Amino acid sequence: MGRGKSRTVTTTPSLPHFRKKLGEGARRVGVGRGLDRRATFWMLYLPPLFWLGAFFLIPLLLMFAFSFRPDMSGDFFRLWQPSFNQYSKLFATGSYWRLLGVSTWMAFAISIFSVVLSYPIAYFLAFHGRQRAGFYLVLLLVPFWTSYLLRVMAWKIMLGTEGVINSFLTYMNIIQEPLTALLYNRNAVVLTLIYVWIPFATLPILAALQRIDVSLFEAAADLGARPIHQFLRITLPLSLPGVFAAFFMVFIPTVGEYVTPLLVGGSRGSMYGNIIQDFFTKAANWPFGSAMSMVMLFGTLVLVAFATRLINLRDLLE
Amino acid sequence: MNPKRPLLYSLTILTLLLSACGTAPATEVPPDQLTGTLSVLDWAGYDQEDFWVDFKNTYPNVTVNFEIGISDADIYAKMAAGNQADVFHPYSGWLQFYVDEGLVEEIDTSKLANWDKVSDFHKKLGQINGKQYFIPWDIGFSSILYRTDKIPEGVDSWAALTDPKYAGHISMWDDGPGAVTVSSYIHGYDETAITAEQLATIKEEWVAQRDLNLFYWAGEPELQEGMRSGDVWAAYAWQGSYALLLGEGLPVAYANPKEGRNSWVGFYGIRKGTENLDLALKFLDAKLAEATGNNVVNLFYYGHSNQDVMKSVTDPMLKEAFGLNDPDILEKTNFTPNLTAEQRDAWTAMWAEVKAAP
Numbered sequence: 001m002g003r004g005k006s007r008t009v010t011t012t013p014s015l016p017h018f019r020k021k022l023g024e025g026a027r028r029v030g031v032g033r034g035l036d037r038r039a040t041f042w043m044l045y046l047p048p049l050f051w052l053g054a055f056f057l058i059p060l061l062l063m064f065a066f067s068f069r070p071d072m073s074g075d076f077f078r079l080w081q082p083s084f085n086q087y088s089k090l091f092a093t094g095s096y097w098r099l100l101g102v103s104t105w106m107a108f109a110i111s112i113f114s115v116v117l118s119y120p121i122a123y124f125l126a127f128h129g130r131q132r133a134g135f136y137l138v139l140l141l142v143p144f145w146t147s148y149l150l151r152v153m154a155w156k157i158m159l160g161t162e163g164v165i166n167s168f169l170t171y172m173n174i175i176q177e178p179l180t181a182l183l184y185n186r187n188a189v190v191l192t193l194i195y196v197w198i199p200f201a202t203l204p205i206l207a208a209l210q211r212i213d214v215s216l217f218e219a220a221a222d223l224g225a226r227p228i229h230q231f232l233r234i235t236l237p238l239s240l241p242g243v244f245a246a247f248f249m250v251f252i253p254t255v256g257e258y259v260t261p262l263l264v265g266g267s268r269g270s271m272y273g274n275i276i277q278d279f280f281t282k283a284a285n286w287p288f289g290s291a292m293s294m295v296m297l298f299g300t301l302v303l304v305a306f307a308t309r310l311i312n313l314r315d316l317l318e
Numbered sequence: 319m320n321p322k323r324p325l326l327y328s329l330t331i332l333t334l335l336l337s338a339c340g341t342a343p344a345t346e347v348p349p350d351q352l353t354g355t356l357s358v359l360d361w362a363g364y365d366q367e368d369f370w371v372d373f374k375n376t377y378p379n380v381t382v383n384f385e386i387g388i389s390d391a392d393i394y395a396k397m398a399a400g401n402q403a404d405v406f407h408p409y410s411g412w413l414q415f416y417v418d419e420g421l422v423e424e425i426d427t428s429k430l431a432n433w434d435k436v437s438d439f440h441k442k443l444g445q446i447n448g449k450q451y452f453i454p455w456d457i458g459f460s461s462i463l464y465r466t467d468k469i470p471e472g473v474d475s476w477a478a479l480t481d482p483k484y485a486g487h488i489s490m491w492d493d494g495p496g497a498v499t500v501s502s503y504i505h506g507y508d509e510t511a512i513t514a515e516q517l518a519t520i521k522e523e524w525v526a527q528r529d530l531n532l533f534y535w536a537g538e539p540e541l542q543e544g545m546r547s548g549d550v551w552a553a554y555a556w557q558g559s560y561a562l563l564l565g566e567g568l569p570v571a572y573a574n575p576k577e578g579r580n581s582w583v584g585f586y587g588i589r590k591g592t593e594n595l596d597l598a599l600k601f602l603d604a605k606l607a608e609a610t611g612n613n614v615v616n617l618f619y620y621g622h623s624n625q626d627v628m629k630s631v632t633d634p635m636l637k638e639a640f641g642l643n644d645p646d647i648l649e650k651t652n653f654t655p656n657l658t659a660e661q662r663d664a665w666t667a668m669w670a671e672v673k674a675a676p
Binding site for chain 1: 388389390391392394395398399400418419486492493494528529531532533534536547548549659662663666667669670671673674675676
């Protein structure tokens, strides 16, 4: 209790007051340099807007338009009679829907595991890293310095029949024949993707943990809360925005993942993204590939919207 | 005689001579002074200078830019989408659509000095509707490559790729039309006229095969690594992989299946409407020349359409890989027919369903 009293309490101006000051300052700067706020706004936002519009939105709209093309014949950029041909074929093929379900379930499992495994790392960096926190963070980011493909290929060396795990087990006489179940199946895809995502998932959780005011822990301790209660009542709730950000950061790209299944998934490890890729690169059937992409995009958006509503993300973030 | 006439005649002749000089065809620019830029849509590896060395040496001041396609479908889709490559490199089966969609220029073979060195058989494979739209270039086989230490009894049928004896040690090429080809050989189907029922049977066959198959290979290095590690015992493969692994001392053999090997040919075509037609023809001609052909044989272990190149092969390992020792090899070989757009869509969709099956 005494420590609390002896603590120097600095007051910060309330937010509306602060905004008012900032606004006045900005207006003064604007008047002085002949650049008003609107001009500044457009100057800052136009380049990214143009970039996103030209290289994300227009291709996305083109893909949407392509999904209503009856087939590949004729000039690519001619106007065509919209057709539901691709969607009707897609709706009639149960195996694609099933695979979309499997991919979504895999993405869910991978996201949960990635977040659960990332949390202790982020916690350690935020509260126990001390002066070495920066160094540990660099260590965490080291894998990003190597190619994604190389990192996934490294798992082949780990899991292959002549790989590290099999060689060790054979050397120890634990097994006589190498285990073939480690590689070229869905488990290998899940294992590899969790590894790939852990550093990504750590960053938003770390950012959320670093925002927590440490005086809250001191106050909780003063009030007699044990460490587990501090964690459950303070740390975890306040870090949830980071946890959910990490979850969605992993979940959304994983639903459409195709590189990792291609390398370690084998004959039975294909995900929905692999089939989309096949229609673009192996079948020259862009209209069907586009329809599959649109269904995945729509499905993912609906799931994310449902999830954010369910957990009331806006309240959490505020 | 008018004294002025000789002068008039002389002036007239001089004028005619001068005007004749003016309309005479311009002297062709010497090859080493020819400049320009040629754009080629090709497969990874073929952008190496070894594979266009004759062109590089003859026209050192022409810039050749390569863009890489990852599959026949990718190259076709890029060309259909308006890619501006002057020259592109499709393979057997994927020629018809370029003609149907008006994407390829008919080739004036009289401008190809090396054309006579190509056999009539291979020339014909580049013809669509009786016109020479493509020149044949690299040639190879598809068959079953297997490890002789793991399968000492040998392989004599394409059915080895669906044989439960080799469960977990088979690797099939990741390609729908390729899978239809294999099933057609096994069941004796007419590959050019696969019915819906036959396609359904083929699909079931490959869905069942998935449990025996370790992985589908998309690039040859992946397959070669699988053979080296001993994980893969039998695989659909091109003879380049066989020659490479044999050269490394790996115990491998390349089957002569009773249904016959498959053979494929790579072609070069010229984009319709290219402004670089002359340069593109020169490029194609140089592609048929000997130094380039020798590099195809010695570096990639593929055959070349220039017969002089193939006649000069003396390496016993290469002779065996190309089947040059076997005078009946062509009779026992099935050449990949051209796909229609409907077959392409149906067969690739079948393969996607195989991969997506529960």
